[in-house]
Amino acid sequence: MTSWTELKQSQPVAVKMLNNSITRQRIAHAYLFHGPPGTGKQEASLLFAKRYFCEELHDTSAESCNACPTCKRIESGNHPDLHWIEPEGQSIKKEQIEYLQKEFTYTGLESNKKVYVVREAEKMTINAANRLLKFLEEPSRETVAILITEHISQMLDTIVSRCQRIQFHTLSNQKLYEQLLNQGLPESTANMFASMKLDVQQSLELNEDDWFAEARKIVIQLMDKVMNPSEDGYLYLHQMYLKHFQGREQLDFGLDLLLIWFQDLVSLHLDKNESIVLTDQMDRLEQFHYVVSLSEAKTLIYEILNTKRKLAQNVHPTLAMEYLILQLQR
Ligand SMILES: [Zn+2]
Structure with a gap:
């Protein structure tokens, strides 16, 4: 998995904002990661979650230890307090949010901390969005929601205004091409992925x-x-x-x-x-x-x-x- 340092090469502003909120312990209840496909929004969500749950915290660094059991569980995709939500059919429904909230209440929890990552967040119904925000505002909760969208203009204003917005930018073809060459990809393959505007992670995976x-x-x-x-x-x-x-x-x-x-x-x-x-x-x-x-x-x-x-x-x-x-x- 990428580190903040790696992601910073392509998303300097986004990474700086997120790292600051981590190291200064000013984590928002809800973030909105928006920008075109392949710009690292999902990687940033994982890095954020890992650092949020990591047991070996270093106060001055935004990186997680990558070695503790929690980091490893997140990496392998089975941490009980990190949840991904995506559309079922055409939309993300209120029931999907409620179901998760119930899960969080009942299951044996590792800690009081929870992270939701909502993919294609613009597809939340109004009820689902309101349910999510209400939950985030309960004072006893240490819940962080990360909403990911490629279409911020389709999101409800009431949601956008209550999230900390982090914008992800498309990497220029040339920059991406150079990064892929540095990672050891052949020239023609690096060229192809850059022209398809994939990100580094996606490119490396496809290449394998x-x-x-x-x-x-x-x-x-x-x-x-x-x-x-x-x-x-x-x-x-x-x-x-x-x-x-x-x-x-x-x-x-x-x-x-x-x-x-x-x-x-x-x-x-x-x-x-x-x-x-x-x-x-x-x-x-x-x-x-x-x-x-x-x-x-x-x-x-x-x-x-x-x-x-x-x-x-x-x-x-x-x-x-x-x-x-x-x-x-x-
Ligand atoms: Zn760790």
């Missing part, structure tokens, strides 16, 4: 993930098929692609990979070689850019983005992908 390695290969093979008039991309979609990319999230990820290919083709057409992400695939890109003109590449980028939109709007994934492949096939 067999599913991702396979995903990358399958997208290359799909490109080989659709760029070749004598091959059948449609068949490949059904025989290989849809077997690997399952469910909307994975399909969306696959579309992000495809998008990079066509953005690179545009860069190549415009002689902007310094913008090319797939630097390990130059031979293919050279070859494909004779098959796809600049304006076609732009149209196909539009088609891919359109397919992402369709997935988000619950169009049947197979149909959306079939339609896309027919557009891509030369």
Whole structure:
């Protein structure tokens, strides 16, 4: 897991604010971590919780010891007083908050301290949000709520105004790229993750993930098929692609990979070689850019983005992908 020191490289302001509130013992009842995806909001929540519960406290440092049983339980995801709440279906309901509060009251507690982390907090119903805030205001409680959102404008004003707001910023591509290189990732992979705006942690995990390695290969093979008039991309979609990319999230990820290919083709057409992400695939890109003109590449980028939109709007994934492949096939 990252440390504050590591997270500080990408989120200096957020980390400084949180560290100050820890070391000066001015912990708020509720924090609102807001900012784009992949900016470390979740890592910050874990670091915060670990320091809050750690048994080996060092008053002057915001870091936890990482060695005591409590730190280890948090790291392995089973500390009884740290709870994660996320939407069930479309929203986070009052019952979900109430259920947790009951749990906290009845179960054998390690201490009086509790932390809730609410993911996608903008999806709390008004009742759920009010229930949560009421609970936080009970004076006997040492409860901290961390609300995480990518869409602060969709949050209720009454909630936002009662939280300490901590903003997380997108890391610039270049900065992220350098950090990934420092972590030992190959250039082309670092480039790819940076262009997908993942954070360091997500990138390192993906890099170790067999599913991702396979995903990358399958997208290359799909490109080989659709760029070749004598091959059948449609068949490949059904025989290989849809077997690997399952469910909307994975399909969306696959579309992000495809998008990079066509953005690179545009860069190549415009002689902007310094913008090319797939630097390990130059031979293919050279070859494909004779098959796809600049304006076609732009149209196909539009088609891919359109397919992402369709997935988000619950169009049947197979149909959306079939339609896309027919557009891509030369
Ligand atoms: Zn500890």
